[in-house]
Amino acid sequence: MDIIFYHPTFDTHYWLKALSAALPGARVREWKRGDNQPADYALVWHPPVEMLQGRELKAVFALGAGVDSILNKLKAHPDMLADSIPLFRLEDTGMGEQMQEYAVSQVLHWFRRFDDYQALKQQARWEPLADYQREDFTVGILGAGVLGSKVAEALAPWGFPLRCWSRTRKAYPGVESFAGTDELSSFLQGTRVLINLLPNTGETVGIINSTLLNQLADNSYVMNLARGVHLVEADLLKALESGKLKGAMLDVYSKEPLPAESPLWAHPRVAMTPHVAAVTRPAEAVSYIAHTITQLEKGEPVTGRVDRQRGY
Numbered sequence: 001m002d003i004i005f006y007h008p009t010f011d012t013h014y015w016l017k018a019l020s021a022a023l024p025g026a027r028v029r030e031w032k033r034g035d036n037q038p039a040d041y042a043l044v045w046h047p048p049v050e051m052l053q054g055r056e057l058k059a060v061f062a063l064g065a066g067v068d069s070i071l072n073k074l075k076a077h078p079d080m081l082a083d084s085i086p087l088f089r090l091e092d093t094g095m096g097e098q099m100q101e102y103a104v105s106q107v108l109h110w111f112r113r114f115d116d117y118q119a120l121k122q123q124a125r126w127e128p129l130a131d132y133q134r135e136d137f138t139v140g141i142l143g144a145g146v147l148g149s150k151v152a153e154a155l156a157p158w159g160f161p162l163r164c165w166s167r168t169r170k171a172y173p174g175v176e177s178f179a180g181t182d183e184l185s186s187f188l189q190g191t192r193v194l195i196n197l198l199p200n201t202g203e204t205v206g207i208i209n210s211t212l213l214n215q216l217a218d219n220s221y222v223m224n225l226a227r228g229v230h231l232v233e234a235d236l237l238k239a240l241e242s243g244k245l246k247g248a249m250l251d252v253y254s255k256e257p258l259p260a261e262s263p264l265w266a267h268p269r270v271a272m273t274p275h276v277a278a279v280t281r282p283a284e285a286v287s288y289i290a291h292t293i294t295q296l297e298k299g300e301p302v303t304g305r306v307d308r309q310r311g312y
């Protein structure tokens, strides 16, 4: 079995070694321009078109959870990957735990009013504030898949009312499920903390805009952990100015790296991280991919296949 690997920033040497160890007998190589030798599987992130074009592969694995960049490239180059070749993505592989840490710490930060105390500290003001109540702190998660469900699971013990929104109805314990566009408004009404974990598709791009934000509870908070294109940044700034939103925590941006002139940098009520909410953990990812390849070779069922029509 031949496996080709391409990632613009990962430690390729580590991956080749770990994959070879996890799949004894497989020949694993780094793909370099001009390499047209046969391969059975391709492991990729932001792949050059020529890496995949014209190859008869058994499967392609995206080295992350989101497949928007590869599907967008496919739109521009439809012959890059035949429809018959399955595309897989990473399901969790350690990203669930990272999203849990991120979401829980930030929800608690807002709930305990650390943002307000930080602002008071800047003015050297000693001023105990009224506590927020859990029942006024409904957390709504946009996207209830692998990562959204993990975030809900981690928030559950803290006692906040929880709800999620997805295409199909969910039955997660202690989480109110809203499904489809018809139920989006009901999901938003009463949501105090909105956490975005949707995939980037034609249906979700620009979804966090003024129309959506205006339906949230007053003094709400937004946490964007998915993709920058989900959020209309100008609408977010308007909602912060109007008082509809009290704060935002952003990990992803319409343009990355975020340009120096973006007003988000200096906004006192916007907290930011540079697209690090959950990164690919190499050991877990290698073990997941090796397991999936082994199952595919045996003709056994696997998970993680992307529905290219659906876009995630």
Ligand SMILES: NC(=O)C1=CN([C@@H]2O[C@H](COP(=O)(O)OP(=O)(O)OC[C@H]3O[C@@H](n4cnc5c(N)ncnc54)[C@H](OP(=O)(O)O)[C@@H]3O)[C@@H](O)[C@H]2O)C=CC1
Binding pocket: 065, 066, 067, 090, 091, 092, 095, 142, 143, 144, 145, 146, 147, 148, 165, 166, 167, 168, 169, 180, 181, 197, 198, 199, 200, 201, 203, 204, 225, 226, 227, 251, 252, 275, 276, 277, 278, 279, 312
């Ligand atoms: N910032 C970061 O560091 C990282 C960001 N990400 C982002 O997080 C995203 C989510 O990952 P993951 O949880 O693994 O993805 P999943 O595919 O497991 O979950 C996606 C969820 O979104 C729902 N959904 C999709 N389209 C719609 C729609 N039109 N209307 C309503 N709900 C919709 C799905 O509904 P249903 O269940 O009904 O299909 C599903 O619940 C990734 O696509 C990626 O962009 C991922 C990793 C790291």
Ligand SMILES: O=C(O)C(=O)CO
Binding pocket: 063, 064, 065, 066, 067, 275, 276, 278, 279, 280
């Ligand atoms: O896996 C993904 O989709 C990511 O965004 C990783 O940062």
